[in-house]
Amino acid sequence: MNVAKRKLALLLPVLALLVTLVSACGGSNNEGGNAAEPSASPGTPGGTSAPVEGSRSVGGLQVPIVADKLELSLWSPSGGNFRGTNFNEKYSFQQMEENTNIHIDFQHSTEASAEAFSLLMSSGKLPDIIYNDLWGTDSGKYGAQGALLPLEDLIDKYAPNFKKLLDDHPDIRGQITSPEGHIYYLPNLVLDSQDLTQMFPQVRSDWVEKLGLSMPQTTEDWYNMLKAFREQDPNGNGKKDEIPLVTVNLENIMMLFAPAFGVEYGFFVDNGEVKFGPDDPRFKEVVAYLNRLYEEQLLDPNYLVDTTFQTLTEKVTTDVAGAWFGWSGSYMGNFTTLMEGKHDTFKIAAAIPPKGPNGDQRHVSFRWQAAAHGLAVSSKTAHPEEVMKWLDYQYSEEGILLNNFGVEGKSYDLVNGEPVYKEEVTHPTNGLTNTQELLNHTIGGGSWATVADTRYAEQIREANGQTENPLEIYKDYIDFDAKLPPVQFTAEENEIVVPLMADIQTYVAETVNAQIMGRQSFDDYDKVIKQLEQMGIGEVLKQYQTAYERFKGE
Amino acid sequence: MAVPVNAIKAKSRKQRTKRSSVSLKRMMANRYLYLMLLPTVLYFLIFEYKPMYGAVIAFKDFNPFAGVAGSPWVGFKNFEKFFESYYFFRLLKNTFLMSFYSLLFIFPASLAFALLLNELRIKKLKSFLQTVSYLPHFISLIVICGMIIDFTKPGGIINSLLLGIGIISEPIQFLIQPEWFRTIYVGSGMWQSLGWNSIIYLAALSGINPSLYEAAVVDGAGRWKQLTHITLPGILPTVLILLILNVGTLLNVGWDKIILLYNPGTYVTADVISTFVYRRGVMEADYSFSAAVGLFNSVINFTLLVLANRISRKTTESSLW
Numbered sequence: 001m002n003v004a005k006r007k008l009a010l011l012l013p014v015l016a017l018l019v020t021l022v023s024a025c026g027g028s029n030n031e032g033g034n035a036a037e038p039s040a041s042p043g044t045p046g047g048t049s050a051p052v053e054g055s056r057s058v059g060g061l062q063v064p065i066v067a068d069k070l071e072l073s074l075w076s077p078s079g080g081n082f083r084g085t086n087f088n089e090k091y092s093f094q095q096m097e098e099n100t101n102i103h104i105d106f107q108h109s110t111e112a113s114a115e116a117f118s119l120l121m122s123s124g125k126l127p128d129i130i131y132n133d134l135w136g137t138d139s140g141k142y143g144a145q146g147a148l149l150p151l152e153d154l155i156d157k158y159a160p161n162f163k164k165l166l167d168d169h170p171d172i173r174g175q176i177t178s179p180e181g182h183i184y185y186l187p188n189l190v191l192d193s194q195d196l197t198q199m200f201p202q203v204r205s206d207w208v209e210k211l212g213l214s215m216p217q218t219t220e221d222w223y224n225m226l227k228a229f230r231e232q233d234p235n236g237n238g239k240k241d242e243i244p245l246v247t248v249n250l251e252n253i254m255m256l257f258a259p260a261f262g263v264e265y266g267f268f269v270d271n272g273e274v275k276f277g278p279d280d281p282r283f284k285e286v287v288a289y290l291n292r293l294y295e296e297q298l299l300d301p302n303y304l305v306d307t308t309f310q311t312l313t314e315k316v317t318t319d320v321a322g323a324w325f326g327w328s329g330s331y332m333g334n335f336t337t338l339m340e341g342k343h344d345t346f347k348i349a350a351a352i353p354p355k356g357p358n359g360d361q362r363h364v365s366f367r368w369q370a371a372a373h374g375l376a377v378s379s380k381t382a383h384p385e386e387v388m389k390w391l392d393y394q395y396s397e398e399g400i401l402l403n404n405f406g407v408e409g410k411s412y413d414l415v416n417g418e419p420v421y422k423e424e425v426t427h428p429t430n431g432l433t434n435t436q437e438l439l440n441h442t443i444g445g446g447s448w449a450t451v452a453d454t455r456y457a458e459q460i461r462e463a464n465g466q467t468e469n470p471l472e473i474y475k476d477y478i479d480f481d482a483k484l485p486p487v488q489f490t491a492e493e494n495e496i497v498v499p500l501m502a503d504i505q506t507y508v509a510e511t512v513n514a515q516i517m518g519r520q521s522f523d524d525y526d527k528v529i530k531q532l533e534q535m536g537i538g539e540v541l542k543q544y545q546t547a548y549e550r551f552k553g554e
Numbered sequence: 555m556a557v558p559v560n561a562i563k564a565k566s567r568k569q570r571t572k573r574s575s576v577s578l579k580r581m582m583a584n585r586y587l588y589l590m591l592l593p594t595v596l597y598f599l600i601f602e603y604k605p606m607y608g609a610v611i612a613f614k615d616f617n618p619f620a621g622v623a624g625s626p627w628v629g630f631k632n633f634e635k636f637f638e639s640y641y642f643f644r645l646l647k648n649t650f651l652m653s654f655y656s657l658l659f660i661f662p663a664s665l666a667f668a669l670l671l672n673e674l675r676i677k678k679l680k681s682f683l684q685t686v687s688y689l690p691h692f693i694s695l696i697v698i699c700g701m702i703i704d705f706t707k708p709g710g711i712i713n714s715l716l717l718g719i720g721i722i723s724e725p726i727q728f729l730i731q732p733e734w735f736r737t738i739y740v741g742s743g744m745w746q747s748l749g750w751n752s753i754i755y756l757a758a759l760s761g762i763n764p765s766l767y768e769a770a771v772v773d774g775a776g777r778w779k780q781l782t783h784i785t786l787p788g789i790l791p792t793v794l795i796l797l798i799l800n801v802g803t804l805l806n807v808g809w810d811k812i813i814l815l816y817n818p819g820t821y822v823t824a825d826v827i828s829t830f831v832y833r834r835g836v837m838e839a840d841y842s843f844s845a846a847v848g849l850f851n852s853v854i855n856f857t858l859l860v861l862a863n864r865i866s867r868k869t870t871e872s873s874l875w
Contacts, residue, residue, distance in 0.1 A: 122618040122841070145619045250818070304730045304817040305703060379619075502834045503640040506825070509818035517730065517819065535640055 060160030064101035073127035077113035126378035136372030140178035159392035205349035207234035260356030284525035363477035406441035426463035632846035668755035687749025802859030
């Protein structure tokens with residue numbers, strides 16, 4: 001009997017996972033009830049608000065923040081963008097401790113961040129400050145649950161630097177405010193519009209030159225170019241082994257072509273109205289176009305199976321891939337570095353967003369000024385005031401320099417008032433790439449609750465021999481009106497959206513792929529739209545519209 | 555208790571104390587044995603039974619910060635959400651079919667493999683075959699799936715093989731065609747587990763008294779008669795118990811393998827309850843919902859287990875309990 005039961009329990013991975021989650025938070029049940037209330041009320045008189053002796057002002061913030069060294073805990077995953085071991089080993093944070101007199105006890109997870117994060121949150125044992133890259137949707141949810149501290153009042157009282165940013169850039173406030181009107185996290189900020197572009201189409205420009213073509217301007221140009229890649233043997237090995245368009249998922253292909261037909265693969269805004277791409281009659285044209293690419297083997301026939309960056313890298317570096325859609329650094333930069341010295345002509349260029357048959361042309365693969373990643377304050381902190389001040393320091397001029405460039409004299413020098421990286425950083429001799437070396441010194445301005453400095457990417461790019469900025473050309477195409485802003489839902493709205501979208505996403509993914517691959521006809525696309533209506537897309541859109549209008553109103 | 559007569563009450567109390575003192579005495583006598591049992595009992599209490607309490611979140615709107623006890627009750631809402639899901643019946647059908655085919659093909663195949671191995675008289679060949687067939691069991695699932703993807707590609711060995719012997723004239727895109735998914739799932743499952751599953755049969759086979767075979771040979775039984783009259787009846791209880799256990803997990807399919815292999819092109823046949831829950835509950839941190847689905851799954855499994863056990867006990871007298 002026991003054996004049978006145990007076996008049952010063992011063989012139920014999903015249940016088992018949940019069970020762990022639940023048992024993990026069993027210990028916190030007693031405190032659980034009080035979690036919703038901050039354990040110390042912010043701004044109580046007699047706090048530490050009196051300036052510390054011998055302090056100076058950084059944009060209105062007095063540092064050092066406290067007279068006696070204070071320790072705060074901060075949770076963050078250590079993988080991915082951050083690399084490195086404990087953040088206290090980064091010179092920038094050591095300097096920051098000296099300046100603020102606050103020691104940060106960094107608690108790092110080693111597992112994948114999303115899973116580790118949800119385990120942390122369900123454990124109920126929270127540090128003072130929490131890093132996450134999904135605060136855009138998570139902060140409202142966890143805020144409403146009482147896990148996070150609403151920060152608006154604290155910002156007003158203790159965060160002069162961040163407050164000034166909010167006042168100077170009024171759009172940001174809406175991007176980080178929950179439906180209930182609370183700010184639960186401080187985001188990574190990008191203030192220069194040219195740096196907002198994230199992913200863009202990339203083409204083997206040496207192939208384009210070799211075949212006597214020019215960089216594609218329209219969707220028809222793209223078709224012709226891909227066809228030439230397929231048929232005219234641009235890699236010159238005598239075999240028809242070229243895969244003109246490669247991708248790790250359908251979403252990227254959609255980001256490339258759907259805007260040219262006036263739609264998106266997901267939600268977008270059309271003259272102030274939120275729409276769902278596959279529910280729009282124009283979407284049929286996208287499917288028809290992609291079906292044509294697929295039928296003529298211009299789109300990688302294995303695109304549904306080869307879904308890792310590794311397989312894509314393999315195709316690019318073995319000289320068979322012609323075009324793809326990806327990031328500036330991790331795609332374009334990476335491939336260029338990998339092929340250095342291994343290929344005579346290998347060259348990648350950025351293509352502008354293609355113009356569709358009806359004249360639509362726009363770039364929607366950009367991020368908002370306020371990113372979804374940043375730092376939130378847990379409701380359990382005993383030092384809300386100090387935490388807020390320390391966070392504000394990240395947005396002070398001093399903090400921005402530390403986070404982007406590191407410590408002056410160690411990783412950069414001031415030349416005519418401009419920070420310039422030292423040679424050891426841009427051209428390290430210790431076997432690391434310059435990005436990696438830089439991460440020994442600093443957290444990196446693009447992945448922290450701070451302002452990303454344009455000069456950072458610029459100098460690294462120049463150090464890598466890329467004289468022109470591939471992102472510059474997108475500035476003119478960025479369409480802020482068409483991209484759905486980071487709207488947040490109330491619990492009630494979520495209750496409607498989540499279950500309906502679970503089925504709709506499945507249906508759309510299934511149908512669109514089948515139609516692209518020609519297993520299902522796209523002629524009667526009306527049927528798809530009818531089916532979506534039946535599955536409740538109208539109800540979902542209503543919630544989106546409400547959330548969007550609430551966002552606009554703020 | 556109803557209204558027992560005082561005398562009976564007194565008597566039974568007396569008996570009880572007497573009995574309990576006897577058993578206490580016995581326990582004291584065997585105290586070291588009980589001490590040795592203690593860790594196991596504790597293990598089950600702490601790690602297997604206590605967590606079961608967490609399953610109540612299936613009936614709650616679970617909020618980690620309010621805790622299990624503090625989260626509001628919502629009744630069967632999470633179950634209703636699942637049953638009302640557009641794809642509910644497809645998920646149920648896929649889950650059932652996938653496990654049913656696994657049971658149908660892998661279970662007898664392991665038995666047949668064990669019997670064949672048992673008949674092998676060359677010791678070295680036997681252990682070689684055994685080792686080779688175990689190997690896939692020890693390969694990480696990620697690697698297995700990588701191999702499956704490579705094997706089934708248009709240029710992979712399966713296509714090359716089929717093209718080579720002329721069964722097909724054009725390579726098949728196995729992994730994007732829904733009609734192939736179950737075949738690949740069950741086929742690779744067989745490759746993975748055949749050798750390993752046969753171990754328990756081989757163990758049961760070695761437990762059969764050799765004198766039975768000697769006697770049978772004296773009586774003039776050939777290899778086939780030995781198989782049907784000694785070997786099969788000899789391992790039948792083992793086979794049945796394994797079958798019951800397998801039936802008890804009929805709705806559990808290897809979700810991780812499916813997640814690594816499926817894609818929107820094959821959802822039609824590949825999407826099962828657990829993958830749906832993964833996309834829906836775990837990715838979106840909807841714990842209560844996933845718990846409800848998990849609970850639904852275990853209730854069905856448990857019912858099947860009890861049924862299979864009962865049928866087996868009635869018909870063959872071997873059963874789990």
